[in-house]
Amino acid sequence: MSTRRTIDWGNAGRDPWTNVDRHESPGQLAQLLETRWKISEMRLLYGRFAEFCDLLPSRRVLEVGSGTGVFVRALANQLPRIFVGIDLSWQLTLEARRLQASASGGAPLIEFLVGDGAALPIRDGSFDASVIITTLGHASEPLMMLRELARALAPGGTLCVLEQDHESFIINHPDRETTRKIFQYFCDTLVANGWSARRVPGWLKACGMKDIAVSGEMYLAMGYQDHMRSLITRRVDAAVGGGRIMEEMGRRWLADLEAVVAEDAFFASWNFYFFKGRKA
Numbered sequence: 001m002s003t004r005r006t007i008d009w010g011n012a013g014r015d016p017w018t019n020v021d022r023h024e025s026p027g028q029l030a031q032l033l034e035t036r037w038k039i040s041e042m043r044l045l046y047g048r049f050a051e052f053c054d055l056l057p058s059r060r061v062l063e064v065g066s067g068t069g070v071f072v073r074a075l076a077n078q079l080p081r082i083f084v085g086i087d088l089s090w091q092l093t094l095e096a097r098r099l100q101a102s103a104s105g106g107a108p109l110i111e112f113l114v115g116d117g118a119a120l121p122i123r124d125g126s127f128d129a130s131v132i133i134t135t136l137g138h139a140s141e142p143l144m145m146l147r148e149l150a151r152a153l154a155p156g157g158t159l160c161v162l163e164q165d166h167e168s169f170i171i172n173h174p175d176r177e178t179t180r181k182i183f184q185y186f187c188d189t190l191v192a193n194g195w196s197a198r199r200v201p202g203w204l205k206a207c208g209m210k211d212i213a214v215s216g217e218m219y220l221a222m223g224y225q226d227h228m229r230s231l232i233t234r235r236v237d238a239a240v241g242g243g244r245i246m247e248e249m250g251r252r253w254l255a256d257l258e259a260v261v262a263e264d265a266f267f268a269s270w271n272f273y274f275f276k277g278r279k280a
Helices: 016-022 026-037 040-053 070-076 090-104 142-151 176-190 196-206 226-241 247-262
Strands: 060-064 082-087 110-114 127-133 153-164 209-221 268-279
Touching: 016 026, 016 090, 026 040, 026 070, 026 090, 026 226, 040 070, 040 127, 040 153, 040 209, 040 268, 060 070, 060 142, 070 082, 070 090, 070 110, 082 090, 090 110, 127 142, 142 153, 142 196, 153 196, 176 226, 176 247, 196 209, 196 268, 226 247
Parallel strands: 060 082, 060 127, 082 110, 127 153
Antiparallel strands: 153 268, 209 268
């Protein structure tokens, strides 16, 4: 229904990030990850998360759900550490290797592997820090993934989590009822664990982590740039494709949003949370 080709959330009937390689357009999903990294607000958010993690003392860092490698590529440019990124998707892993080779001339700072986050191909105690970023919300076994990240840590190692709360997304729009239908449908139906951020502290405790710390950032959007337009349109497409709203209702909602933009009154935000714990 949208004028631009977007990720086929609605027709897929499930979270496409749960198994990228089974999606009809894994290349689109890879491009989406890289596009998000180019957004200055997202780079700032990731940078603050890296500061929160305090990875400077860590010589061996593992990221699970590494995707195209945007986070560990950025870290490798600042810290001379050994990084390993593991993702379930062959497609994303191949793209991560390609981008790393292009960025570094093949310097062996990062190794990207294919693997299941709930059954990591890693020996116990192999890393000083483990990181997982906006992945638990799409995972079929989020607690098992955290247990594996903890297992991979040496004693005293740090497990760091960045997770978003999908129901915290707000937007200025005159139609409250349809707005709620669109964004609640996305949170409850098209994301595997839309409330995952709320459960992370309990999960970390269940993994035996100590000294748990929590912080957070609010992503603020005052402009309706391409990435925000794409994000919102995907949610409308999903609600239409899933039968939550009629197509005409979706078109009208988007038209009303354009009127808000024309009045220079656009505003949207949602919450991201940082968590970390220490392995005893």
